[in-house]
Amino acid sequence: MARPDQQLLGKNRIPKQARIARFIETWLGAPLHALELILNWLLVKPTRWFWRHLDGLSYKLEGTFLRKVLSHTVFPFTILLSLFLGFKLIENGISSLTILGFALIPIIFGLYCAPLERLMPYSRKWLEGGNDTAVDTIMYVSGAFWSGISGLIVSALFIVGMVEALEPYGHGLWPSDWNPIVQVFLFILIKDFFRYWFHRALHEIPALWRIHAAHHSVERLYWLNGIRAHPLEIISQALWYAIPLALVQPSAEIALVAVIMQLSIGIFQHSNIDLELGWWEYVFSIGDNHRYHHYPDKGVGDSNYGGEFIVWDILFGTFHNPRDERPHDNIGIGTAPEYPMTVAGLYIAPFMPNQKGVFRDRSAISDDDTADAAQVSDTTLQPAE
Ligand SMILES: [Zn+2]
Numbered sequence: 001m002a003r004p005d006q007q008l009l010g011k012n013r014i015p016k017q018a019r020i021a022r023f024i025e026t027w028l029g030a031p032l033h034a035l036e037l038i039l040n041w042l043l044v045k046p047t048r049w050f051w052r053h054l055d056g057l058s059y060k061l062e063g064t065f066l067r068k069v070l071s072h073t074v075f076p077f078t079i080l081l082s083l084f085l086g087f088k089l090i091e092n093g094i095s096s097l098t099i100l101g102f103a104l105i106p107i108i109f110g111l112y113c114a115p116l117e118r119l120m121p122y123s124r125k126w127l128e129g130g131n132d133t134a135v136d137t138i139m140y141v142s143g144a145f146w147s148g149i150s151g152l153i154v155s156a157l158f159i160v161g162m163v164e165a166l167e168p169y170g171h172g173l174w175p176s177d178w179n180p181i182v183q184v185f186l187f188i189l190i191k192d193f194f195r196y197w198f199h200r201a202l203h204e205i206p207a208l209w210r211i212h213a214a215h216h217s218v219e220r221l222y223w224l225n226g227i228r229a230h231p232l233e234i235i236s237q238a239l240w241y242a243i244p245l246a247l248v249q250p251s252a253e254i255a256l257v258a259v260i261m262q263l264s265i266g267i268f269q270h271s272n273i274d275l276e277l278g279w280w281e282y283v284f285s286i287g288d289n290h291r292y293h294h295y296p297d298k299g300v301g302d303s304n305y306g307g308e309f310i311v312w313d314i315l316f317g318t319f320h321n322p323r324d325e326r327p328h329d330n331i332g333i334g335t336a337p338e339y340p341m342t343v344a345g346l347y348i349a350p351f352m353p354n355q356k357g358v359f360r361d362r363s364a365i366s367d368d369d370t371a372d373a374a375q376v377s378d379t380t381l382q383p384a385e
């Protein structure tokens, strides 16, 4: 009989031939596996009956006026709510209460986004995730930890010297007398320019793609897994962001509201709620834009790199969202369909010899591999580059 963790984790374990990686994942990753099982038992199992109930209601909601209203209003409502909460939190400056409220915001979004995914899903297949909610919860908390470490590294190594070095190029030019909402979006737009090029490099440089593959290993999109990223990606991105931070220097309050906005837009980047986004999809990197980005075929997936805005993709020719079709839901890494799906596995995957397939583009895949990849590909996929 299969062990419970084998049943739970399915086929996406590290293959047998990678003995060292398998040893590390099994024994050094044991405490993380235990945590995944505990979280799965605490978070996923108790909510199952509630989700089943909502799944039943979702069929009744199909085609109703209420669903139409919700599909048009949920995203703008969240943007307005984020702005309101963000400026409320900084009303009296930044205190420990601000930080607490800041930490609670993803939970507030999750409390209505998770049920809405069940009530009006884009893909019913994406409603079933095995143990990934437990893995993503740990990735979320550990991601916050790595962000904190990155912040310390950046301030220790770069920020002071870089502020001085970049001073002649723009420091002091920040329009602090502009409307605060405009300042927030301007800051995100500038930061997103840097995110665009960093994200594009992660896809186009093979060694970096190996690190970014952890994010693309997800086999479904839902509100929580937008934050799944390898620590090396989090740290290297923080170092890269030191340039815009040193250059434009907005106030700490504006930067904090911008992070809240980034969190809320990030939820709609991966959300499985079927929304009528209309022209919002030509402004923000959300909805179908990001579903195409997660295609297993890099010919389509190497597009829509924007973190929050999509305007840089439109400007630099990497925007992909054909008007007359909707993306399918067979996502993942076409070149590495056996990518590990545990926290320990995700952490060590970039260094595993058996993950060398992640390096290759589809033109380099053998016939056998192509047959494997075809299981997760759709016949309507465009040819690989
Ligand atoms: Zn990507």
Ligand SMILES: [Zn+2]
Pocket: 215, 226, 270, 290, 294
């Ligand atoms: Zn993503």
